[in-house]
Amino acid sequence: MTKKKEKTKKQYIIDFFKNEENHNKYFQLSEMDSEIKTAYEKDTGSNKIYTHRTIRNLPKYGDSQLNGIVEKSKRGTYIFRPGKKRVKLKSPFNQLTKNKIKKRDNYQCQWCKKKETQKEPLAVDHIIPEDDGGEGIYENGITLCTVCNNRKKNLKTSSFGKNMFKNYLVVSKKNKDEKAEKFLNDLLKVYEKHNLE
């Protein structure tokens, strides 16, 4: 018998999902557990392998070895979908955080300084967008009026600011306002430094 290279317990779980026969099929935790246990026992003679927690974490955290994602169905079964990419988790602000951010921002749009009115309530938006992993936390919130919020809807917050400064730079150059020009050039360098497109 040739000596096998030491394989981690987790590897047995990952290998279950890497096996093409198991792709695109729904499995109960118990079904997977028994199959993985069998494979583990065959190699090691022991059945002391616990699979449930590792499998439960896969839909949330994934695994770099898996070219695809493990999804959990509403019925509590799991399925491996090869080639599919993970959807980034959304992180909205809760009402309490929204209130705190609005208060901090003095109930004013932070772009155009418009005050909140009953007719036009202000919105709280992510500074680092959700798609870039920006969280719905106090530090990552900014108060905007609906006009400014709509204007930047399809732009990232950073590019909204950057574009505004860029436009203003063109105006400053046209007006030969050297002081403003220097200031704006410095500002735009900060965007570059932080890789904000």
Ligand SMILES: [Zn+2]
């Ligand atoms: Zn505004």
